[in-house]
Amino acid sequence: MADLHPDNPYAKVRFPDRGKLVEFLPDAKKRFDHILTRYPTKEAALLPTLHLAQEEWGWISPEVVHYVGSLLDLSPATVFGVVSFYNMYNQKPVGKYHLQVCTNLSCMVTNAYDIYEHLCEKLGVNPGETTGDGRYTVAEVECLGSCGTAPVVQVNNDYHENMDVRKMDELLAKLK
Amino acid sequence: MQPIKVLTANIDKPNSASVETYLESGGYAAARKALGMKPDEIIQLVKDSELRGRGGAGFPTGSKWGFVPKNAPKPTWLLCNADESEPGTFKDRVIIEKDPHLLIEGMIISAFAIGSNPMSYIYIRGEFHYGAMVLEKALEEARAKGFLGKGIFGSNFDFDITVHRGAGAYICGEETGLIESLEGHRGQPRVKPPFPAVIGVFGGPTVVQNVETLACVPFIVDKGAEWFKGFGSPKNTGPKLYCVSGNVKKPGVYEFPIGVNLKELIYEHCGGITNDRKLKAVIPGGASAPMLLPHEIDLALNFDDVMKAGSMLGSAGIIVLDESVCIVDAVWRLAKFFAHESCGQCTPCREGTNWMESILDRMERGEGRQQDADLLLDMADNIGGKSLCALGDAAIGPVISSVKKFRDEYLHHVTHKSCLPGTKRYRRLDMPVAAH
Ligand SMILES: Cc1cc2nc3c(=O)[nH]c(=O)nc-3n(C[C@H](O)[C@H](O)[C@H](O)COP(=O)(O)O)c2cc1C
Ligand code: SF4
Ligand code: FES
Numbered sequence: 380m381a382d383l384h385p386d387n388p389y390a391k392v393r394f395p396d397r398g399k400l401v402e403f404l405p406d407a408k409k410r411f412d413h414i415l416t417r418y419p420t421k422e423a424a425l426l427p428t429l430h431l432a433q434e435e436w437g438w439i440s441p442e443v444v445h446y447v448g449s450l451l452d453l454s455p456a457t458v459f460g461v462v463s464f465y466n467m468y469n470q471k472p473v474g475k476y477h478l479q480v481c482t483n484l485s486c487m488v489t490n491a492y493d494i495y496e497h498l499c500e501k502l503g504v505n506p507g508e509t510t511g512d513g514r515y516t517v518a519e520v521e522c523l524g525s526c527g528t529a530p531v532v533q534v535n536n537d538y539h540e541n542m543d544v545r546k547m548d549e550l551l552a553k554l555k
Numbered sequence: 556m557q558p559i560k561v562l563t564a565n566i567d568k569p570n571s572a573s574v575e576t577y578l579e580s581g582g583y584a585a586a587r588k589a590l591g592m593k594p595d596e597i598i599q600l601v602k603d604s605e606l607r608g609r610g611g612a613g614f615p616t617g618s619k620w621g622f623v624p625k626n627a628p629k630p631t632w633l634l635c636n637a638d639e640s641e642p643g644t645f646k647d648r649v650i651i652e653k654d655p656h657l658l659i660e661g662m663i664i665s666a667f668a669i670g671s672n673p674m675s676y677i678y679i680r681g682e683f684h685y686g687a688m689v690l691e692k693a694l695e696e697a698r699a700k701g702f703l704g705k706g707i708f709g710s711n712f713d714f715d716i717t718v719h720r721g722a723g724a725y726i727c728g729e730e731t732g733l734i735e736s737l738e739g740h741r742g743q744p745r746v747k748p749p750f751p752a753v754i755g756v757f758g759g760p761t762v763v764q765n766v767e768t769l770a771c772v773p774f775i776v777d778k779g780a781e782w783f784k785g786f787g788s789p790k791n792t793g794p795k796l797y798c799v800s801g802n803v804k805k806p807g808v809y810e811f812p813i814g815v816n817l818k819e820l821i822y823e824h825c826g827g828i829t830n831d832r833k834l835k836a837v838i839p840g841g842a843s844a845p846m847l848l849p850h851e852i853d854l855a856l857n858f859d860d861v862m863k864a865g866s867m868l869g870s871a872g873i874i875v876l877d878e879s880v881c882i883v884d885a886v887w888r889l890a891k892f893f894a895h896e897s898c899g900q901c902t903p904c905r906e907g908t909n910w911m912e913s914i915l916d917r918m919e920r921g922e923g924r925q926q927d928a929d930l931l932l933d934m935a936d937n938i939g940g941k942s943l944c945a946l947g948d949a950a951i952g953p954v955i956s957s958v959k960k961f962r963d964e965y966l967h968h969v970t971h972k973s974c975l976p977g978t979k980r981y982r983r984l985d986m987p988v989a990a991h
Contacts, residue, residue, distance in 0.1 A: 417674070417717045419757050425739035426722055430681070451739075464741040464898075466723030467681045482982075483642045484842065484888050485800035485874055492982040499986065507989035519989065521725065521892055522642035522842075523682055526800035526872070527807045536684040 401442045407435050411450065421451045425461055429468055438469035466520070474509040474516040476554045479533040482519050485526035490543065494530060495519055497544050501551075515554075556815050558824065559786075561794035562770050563810045566653035572689050574696040577656035583702055585773035589664040590710045592776075597668040601772065603780035605792040609646075610636055610728070610765030611841070611869045612945075613858040619762060622752035623669045629759035633671035634737065635662055637679040637686070637766050638721055638728035641841035642892060643872025646796035647766035649808050651679070651686040654770075655693035659716065661769035663702065664776055666714055669762050673713040678733050681722045690718045725896035729944050730763035731755075732898065743898045744944035767796055786812035791857035795871060802829045802877035814857040821852070821875060832877040836960070840869025842889050843949030845956035866956070881978040882961045883968055886953050887915035893950035904947040907938040911954055918965065920984055921972030928958050928965040 403411055414427045428451065432443050439447075439462050441455075448458040462468045469477075480486075480495040495506075498517045502510050509516040525531045528540035532547065539550060565571045565580055577583070589597055602617030623631055635658065639647045650658055658677070666675050679687050694716055697703045705713050719737055726732040727742035734756045736742035755761020771793055775783050784792045795813035797820060800806045804826030811820075817839060821827065828834055836846045839856065845866040847854070854864050861868040876885055894908040911934055914927055924930075935951035942948070958965060967975050974980055 419674075420738065422739035423737060423757075426736065427720065430720060430722065461739070461741055464724065465681075465721075468722055482888070483892055484838075484885060485643055485806075487888050487981045488801050488876060488880055488885070490981065496983055496986060505987045505989070520723075521895060522640065522644075524639045524645050524648055524680065526643055526874070527645050527798060529800060529806070533682060538685070 401436065401440075401446045403431075403435065407431055422453065425451055425453065425458065426465075429458075429462060433468060438472045472509070472513075474514050476514060477516045477518065477533075477535055479518045479520040479523075481521065481523045481525075481529070481531045481533070483522035483526075485522070486530035489529040491530035493544055494532065494542055494547050497547065498551075501548075515551075556811055556819065559794055559810055559812060561774060561786075561810065562650065562657070562767065562796060563654075563808070565657070566649060571653045572655055572693060574656055574693065574700060577654070581777075582656055582773075583660055583700075585777040586660045586663045586702065587708045589776045590667055590708045590712060594668045594670060597664065597776065600780055601668070601775055604771075604775045604783040605780075605790055606768065606771055606775065606783065607791070607858060608765055609767035609771075609795070609870070611641065611843075613868065616764065616768055619752060619764075620665075620669050622750065623760045623762060624753060625670075627753075627760045629757065631669055631671045631760045632756050632762070633662060633666040633669060633675045634730075634733065634756065634761060634763045635675070635677040635766060635769055636728060636730065636733060636763050637677050637683070638725075638733065639683070639766070640680055640725040640728050641843065641870045641872055642889070643800055643838060643841045643874040644798050644870040645800070646798050646808050646871065648683065648686060649796070650766050650770050651683065652689050655690050656697065657770045657773065658690075658766055659693060659697050659702070661772040662716060663707070663714060664772050665762070665764060665769055667712055669760075671714075671762070673715060675714065675716050676719045676737060677716060678719050678721060678727070678737060680727075681720045683720075687718050687720055694718070724898075725892075726898045726944075726946060729946065732944070733763060734761060741898070743900050744946075746943060787814045787857060788855075791859055795856075797856065797871045797873060799825050799873045799875065801873075801875040802832065802880070803827070803875045804829055811856075814855040814860070817847075817852040817854045817856050817873070820856065820873070825875075828875065828877050830877075832879060834875065835878045835880055836876045836882065836885075836957075838866075838872075838874040838876075838953070840867045841872035842874075842892060843867070843945075843952050844869045845952045846960060848960055866952075879977065879979055881919075881974040881980050882957050882964050883915060883918050884974070884980045884982070886957045887912065887919055889953045890915050890950070893946065897946060897950070898944075901942040901947065903938045904942040904950065907934050907947070908950050910934055911950070915954075918968040919974075919980060921968070923965075923969040923972075925969055927969065928962055931958050 414424045444458045448455045482491045523531050532539045598620045606616045607613040724742050727736040731745035732742040751761040797809045834849045858868050890912040894912040897904045897908045899905045935955050938947045
């Protein structure tokens with residue numbers, strides 16, 4: 380599997396040598412089975428299953444698209460259509476820390492672009508790109524529903540509120 | 556007007572999200588009471604309360620419940636809209652994270668009233684990981700107490716709730732987009748009619764209701780329609796959460812009887828404008844709402860008065876912009892949002908939102924043309940009312956209102972190839988742009 384993704388520094392870690400197929404480990408499989416019980420159709424389980432897959436592998440690779448499709452009796456094209464529609468499904472590998480800066484209006488007028496531009500410059504990446512060591516991905520995102528504590532930076536699952544450039548640097552120092 | 560604590564009564568208590576705290580404050584009594592009533596009585600009560608939807612459209616909730624057919628061939632569904640993606644809005648998050656049992660109780664009562672069982676969904680935006688976790692925990696607590704599950708409160712009503720996480724798409728807040736997304740599809744809105752109340756999710760009658768709307772329901776059942784109407788004015792009733800953000804000293808969520816004065820809210824309760832600058836414009840109802848000028852804000856923030864002032868209360872996301880903000884830059888940022896979030900089904904919305912973003916961007920870059928302000932209005936005219944869902948109409952709100960109210964500032968960008976003196980653009984123009 381790793382050899383299919385030469386540009387992914389994490390491929391070797393994320394796809395330990397388990398043949399050419401991706402497959403949920405027993406724990407994830409159990410969670411998947413539970414998801415199925417919560418919906419009247421198999422198709423409705425697609426979004427939660429993709430979330431689960433992304434937790435497992437970090438991104439939705441073409442192999443994952445096929446695998447999820449096979450679990451839910453959906454064609455890879457249908458699954459990919461859904462994956463590409465939603466912002467949160469990573470269509471390429473992201474860094475260990477996904478730094479997502481909200482730059483929508485309330486965050487913009489409280490200087491979110493300073494943070495965003497500082498991050499790109501300091502880490503030497505273009506928007507949406509990952510640092511060479513695979514550690515950080517910087518992205519600009521839309522309103523995170525936390526405008527009262529703007530500006531907001533989401534790192535992986537967590538919100539960091541009332542941010543500024545200095546606090547961002549302090550946070551970055553902790554994200555090794 | 557003084558702030559109140561109805562929907563926010565519990566949020567400052569320690570362990571506010573736990574079922575014990577909720578029960579101590581009299582929680583789940585309304586659900587117990589409601590399950591002893593006839594469903595039609597509850598619907599009538601909600602109609603009498605004049606409760607209007609808090610998600611954006613302000614549609615009367617009781618009337619919507621009344622549209623649900625009684626003997627539909629397929630099951631009826633109640634869906635909670637916790638997508639909260641309208642820029643400037645962050646109120647549902649407070650209820651979800653701090654008082655999740657209030658939402659659960661509201662859902663139990665609403666589901667019983669419309670005959671939705673045995674499953675319901677909370678469609679929560681994917682970014683709210685923490686909120687989803689709090690909800691999962693609260694649901695577990697409610698199940699353990701027998702408030703969810705088979706035959707709840709000793710009735711023969713079976714009911715359970717599943718938290719369904721979205722995955723980053725504003726359009727899934729639109730109710731038919733939400734329904735499509737819940738079914739496992741791309742969140743592309745449906746043609747109406749049929750309205751969701753007749754044919755919605757999984758082919759059955761469906762009622763989609765905002766978090767705050769559902770949170771009002773236990774109070775109506777508990778304290779009555781007259782009590783509820785004691786807040787606000789006729790047809791604009793109840794407690795209301797207001798989200799204030801942008802250039803104000805004390806941003807945050809404030810609760811008032813619906814209809815607090817906008818000027819008072821900004822200058823008294825939120826402490827005025829940051830650094831005591833002058834006010835430039837206010838967006839009163841989330842990114843989709845047309846802008847108001849400083850002389851237009853002596854205004855009661857309820858559905859009808861804001862509408863009369865030429866804007867909308869929407870989600871009550873109030874974004875305050877001070878005199879140092881370049882209006883073209885601000886509107887560009889909103890245009891960029893709508894271009895990014897257009898689901899792409901209708902040509903006017905898909906193409907138009909992108910063109911508006913490009914034109915605003917070129918004006919900021921000093922490459923604007925003399926006719927660009929009118930071109931923007933012309934494009935807005937080609938989108939408004941010509942798209943399938945309300946996103947198209949939302950996208951033109953800030954554009955039309957700002958071109959009309961700040962035309963000189965737009966023209967300045969063309970003639971002087973720069974922002975108005977004293978105003979600033981927040982972003983650098985030399986950053987590479989990530990693809991949509
Ligand atoms: C583009 C768009 C986005 C919307 N986003 C939300 C949202 O995030 N949350 C919400 O409750 N309603 C949202 N709505 C409104 C819903 O379509 C719907 O009117 C609402 O959920 C109904 O519930 P209510 O009557 O309780 O307000 C949105 C509407 C549109 C057109
Ligand atoms: S108006 Fe825009 S968002 Fe709505 S259905 Fe059409 S293309 Fe999609
Ligand atoms: S604008 Fe950044 S969180 Fe809403």
